[in-house]
Amino acid sequence: MTEIVELKKVCSQVRRDIVRMVHGCQSGHPGGSLGCVEFLVSLYFNIMKHNNKFNMEGEQEDLFFLSNGHISPVFYSVLARSGYFPIDELKTFRQIDSRLQGHPTTHEKLPGVRVASGSLGQGLSVAIGSAITKTLNSDIHTVYCLCGDGELQEGQIWEAIMYAGSKKVNNLILAVDVNRQQICGSTEDILSLGDLTTKFTAFGWKVLEVTNGNNIESVLNALNTTQKLKSNGQPVCILLNTEMGYGVDYMMGSHKWHGIAPNDEQLQKALDQLEETLGDY
Amino acid sequence: MEFELKDTRSGFGAGLLELGKTNNNVVALCADLTGSLKMDAFEKEFPNRFFQIGIAEANMMGIAAGMTIGGKIPFTGTFANFSTGRVYDQIRQSIAYSGKNVKICASHAGITLGEDGATHQILEDIGLMKMLPGMTVINTCDYNQTKQATIAIAQYQGPVYLRFGRPKVPNFTTEEPFEIGKAICLKEGTDVSIFATGHTVWEALEAEKKLKENNVSCEIINITTIKPLDESAILASIKKTKCAVTAEEHQILGGLGGSISQLTGRNFPIPLEFVGVNDSFGESGKPMDLMKKYNIDRDSIFSAAMKVVKKKG
Numbered sequence: 001m002t003e004i005v006e007l008k009k010v011c012s013q014v015r016r017d018i019v020r021m022v023h024g025c026q027s028g029h030p031g032g033s034l035g036c037v038e039f040l041v042s043l044y045f046n047i048m049k050h051n052n053k054f055n056m057e058g059e060q061e062d063l064f065f066l067s068n069g070h071i072s073p074v075f076y077s078v079l080a081r082s083g084y085f086p087i088d089e090l091k092t093f094r095q096i097d098s099r100l101q102g103h104p105t106t107h108e109k110l111p112g113v114r115v116a117s118g119s120l121g122q123g124l125s126v127a128i129g130s131a132i133t134k135t136l137n138s139d140i141h142t143v144y145c146l147c148g149d150g151e152l153q154e155g156q157i158w159e160a161i162m163y164a165g166s167k168k169v170n171n172l173i174l175a176v177d178v179n180r181q182q183i184c185g186s187t188e189d190i191l192s193l194g195d196l197t198t199k200f201t202a203f204g205w206k207v208l209e210v211t212n213g214n215n216i217e218s219v220l221n222a223l224n225t226t227q228k229l230k231s232n233g234q235p236v237c238i239l240l241n242t243e244m245g246y247g248v249d250y251m252m253g254s255h256k257w258h259g260i261a262p263n264d265e266q267l268q269k270a271l272d273q274l275e276e277t278l279g280d281y
Numbered sequence: 282m283e284f285e286l287k288d289t290r291s292g293f294g295a296g297l298l299e300l301g302k303t304n305n306n307v308v309a310l311c312a313d314l315t316g317s318l319k320m321d322a323f324e325k326e327f328p329n330r331f332f333q334i335g336i337a338e339a340n341m342m343g344i345a346a347g348m349t350i351g352g353k354i355p356f357t358g359t360f361a362n363f364s365t366g367r368v369y370d371q372i373r374q375s376i377a378y379s380g381k382n383v384k385i386c387a388s389h390a391g392i393t394l395g396e397d398g399a400t401h402q403i404l405e406d407i408g409l410m411k412m413l414p415g416m417t418v419i420n421t422c423d424y425n426q427t428k429q430a431t432i433a434i435a436q437y438q439g440p441v442y443l444r445f446g447r448p449k450v451p452n453f454t455t456e457e458p459f460e461i462g463k464a465i466c467l468k469e470g471t472d473v474s475i476f477a478t479g480h481t482v483w484e485a486l487e488a489e490k491k492l493k494e495n496n497v498s499c500e501i502i503n504i505t506t507i508k509p510l511d512e513s514a515i516l517a518s519i520k521k522t523k524c525a526v527t528a529e530e531h532q533i534l535g536g537l538g539g540s541i542s543q544l545t546g547r548n549f550p551i552p553l554e555f556v557g558v559n560d561s562f563g564e565s566g567k568p569m570d571l572m573k574k575y576n577i578d579r580d581s582i583f584s585a586a587m588k589v590v591k592k593k594g
Contacts, residue, residue: 057351065347106379114350116379119370125340126375129347129355132332136308137351156371159340166335 002045007216009277010045010081011037015247016274017077017090017281023267025094028102031257032148033074035179035242038216040078043144047223052083054111062141063130065115067123067157068148068177069103070259076100079112081278090281121154123147124174128164131172142230146175150182153191158203164235165204172235173226174205177213179244181255196239206234213240214247248273287424287452289445289480290388294319295424296431297356297386301327304354304435310345311358312338317447318358318388338363342371346381354435355383361390361444362403365410376440377413384434385410389447390420391530392558392575393480393568402563408535410442411508417461418508420444420529420537422482424452426505429459437461444479446530448568451483454503464511466518470500473586473593474518474525478504478537481528481556481577488582497590507537512544519545524552524593526585530577533557552592554585 002010014037022028044050048062066075073093080087085099092098099110103118115126127145134141151157164172176196180187187193200207206229210222219240226236244258245251248270262270300307301323309323310332324331334341338359345355357364364387365372376383387406394402411418417439421427427445434441441461454465467482468489477485482503492499500518504511519525525545527538538555545551558575572578 059351063350115346115381116374119374122339122343122371122375125343125371126347128340129344130350131347132344133348133351133353136330136353139351156337156339156343159335159337160343163334163337163340163344 004216007041007045010041011216012275013278014041014074014077014081016271016276018073019248019262019267019270020280021073021077021090021093022261024091026261027094028073028261029070029259030073030261031181031244031251031255032068032071032177032179034248034251035214035244035246036071036074036146036177037247038214038219039146039175039177039240040074042216042219042223044078044082046220048144049141054084056114058114059137059139060141062144063114064144065123065127065130066104066146067117068120068146068151069117072100072102072104075104084112085110087281120151121156124157124160127172127174128160128169131169134171142171142173144173144175146177149176149178149180149193150187150190152176152193161200161203161205168233169235170230170233173238174235175238175240177242178239179242181244181258183255183258185255200237204234205237206232207237207239209239209241211241213242284451284453286449288447288449289421289424289427290317290447291319292421292424292427293386293388293431293443293445294322296428298322298326300432300435301330306352306354307356307435308332308348308353309356309358310334310341312336312341312363314359317360318386320358338368339371342368343375345383346375346379349381349383356386357383358386358388360401361387361406362401365406365442366403369409373413377416380415381440382438384441384443386431386443388445390444391446391479392563392571392577393446393448393530395447395568395571396565398565399562404532404558404563405535406444407507407529407531407537408539411540415439416508417441417506418444419461419506420479421505422479422503423450423454425454425456426459429456430505433459433461446480450480453483453486459505462506462509462511464514465503465505466500466514467503468499468501470498470522472498472522473590474500474502474522475528475582475586476502476504476515476525476537476541477528478507480530481582484572484577484579485528485582487579488586491583492586495587497586499586504537507540510540510544515541515544516548519549519551524589526554526556526582526589528556528577528582531557533559552589554589556581556585
């Protein structure tokens with residue numbers, strides 16, 4: 001268990017990593033990455049019982065699956081800062097011969113990644129499979145999955161939501177990053193998601209809503225609450241209301257920074273807002 | 282010699298049941314086609330290792346990929362159409378690119394699915410699956426071979442596509458252990474090589490009688506595995522016969538014929554003829570009537586062999 005003050009330091013450093021990585025290769029997805037920092041830092045530095053000496057089978061530990069693979073910068077930074085691979089490797093993000101591909105993959109054997117993601121809508125199914133295997137193996141640990149809210153427009157996700165609810169997969173926690181933005185605009189304008197609480201509830205899930213998913217205390221509270229809810233025989237969904245681009249003022253409040261990189265001047269402006277707490281790579 | 286008529290999908294069911302008894306890590310997933318895939322015996326015997334996913338094939342492929350994490354060996358079962366084309370991106374990203382040990386078992390492949398018609402008769406699946414890096418592609422010819430292949434793929438680490446069918450066909454192979462990637466010479470000959478896969482293997486054996494009457498000595502090789510291809514067996518045969526016919530219940534474009542054409546073109550160019558469906562969808566009908574109409578039966582193989590021998594000069 002890491003203290004809140006320490007977690008906040010990690011968050012600030014992870015945000016610096018994200019903007020520097022995306023700036024370094026002049027591509028990637030900073031917006032969603034910045035919005036999910038508190039969630040991933042909470043999972044890896046506080047909630048999950050996990051082993052940074054990675055092995056693919058992941059037995060007797062909690063597992064995490066990133067379904068919206070385009071937010072790889074936050075995933076890679078958190079994995080590196082948790083000791084899965086050298087922090088210095090972050091500088092190879094999206095470069096040729098790197099293990100840090102644009103979207104996460106097992107293909108280059110990057111420690112911490114258990115399935116490729118990027119083509120949207122697939123991660124929850126994989127997480128369900130992993131959760132079933134844990135049950136078959138009498139492994140009492142939990143499987144976590146994160147997907148984007150725009151990603152809920154994919155049909156496969158609803159097949160998976162229906163399955164987990166109907167078959168009562170109760171060692172599974174899904175977080176939905178509700179930032180209400182996607183590449184072409186707001187989710188409301190592109191294809192409205194409707195009332196997600198009602199939808200998940202109707203599919204047999206227990207739903208928790210975090211009003212401010214960029215407040216680390218709120219995120220930790222929700223994740224701790226899920227531990228108590230799991231025994232109810234239902235999968236649990238956390239609707240995590242976040243702000244795309246959180247922590248960098250000019251990236252917030254718009255879909256514009258979903259998938260573009262800052263220039264040199266913009267990078268400096270971002271770094272000025274983010275304290276270097278653990279040392280840049 | 283008369284052989285018992287049995288369906289290849291029942292060979293899969295028998296193989297899966299045997300695996301259930303011998304390998305605790307084998308699990309089975311089905312998308313609401315348990316009876317059609319002959320997975321009912323496994324379901325009954327091992328209910329805790331059988332997962333009814335419902336009519337949701339994309340989710341089934343993802344769940345199978347996830348189940349490998351922690352050591353399970355998932356066998357998915359649905360029709361070939363819904364095992365490949367419907368879920369191509371799921372297989373590509375979550376299984377093939379992720380290197381997951383999933384066995385995609387596909388029944389009702391090809392035109393011999395029959396009466397349900399073209400919506401269900403996939404003739405493109407071999408091509409789709411062989412193009413995926415790291416994917417093993419197997420197409421078995423009868424009950425015994427399908428049973429043995431099912432057992433063999435559990436021992437192999439990596440994604441596999443196992444293709445079989447619906448109709449009852451002669452069960453002519455012996456129950457010897459299946460070797461992935463090994464072509465089987467069923468008859469030696471000197472004038473033409475016939476490389477057949479799946480249901481066309483029996484048709485090739487039938488064509489051989491008529492070829493013999495016409496003084497053509499054919500070598501019949503059962504290509505059980507389209508990928509990896511048994512290159513040395515194929516090259517050894519064509520170096521002897523100097524011409525070949527490929528036969529498959531699949532589009533000519535992109536199937537076994539394409540693989541053999543590339544192999545011979547690079548190593549030992551020879552005249553080739555291709556028996557397969559020629560850039561067309563299928564239709565409803567009786568399996569053997571369709572094989573005849575779409576030119577993939579014994580007569581088509583006979584004609585192709587006569588033609589290629591003539592071409593060789």
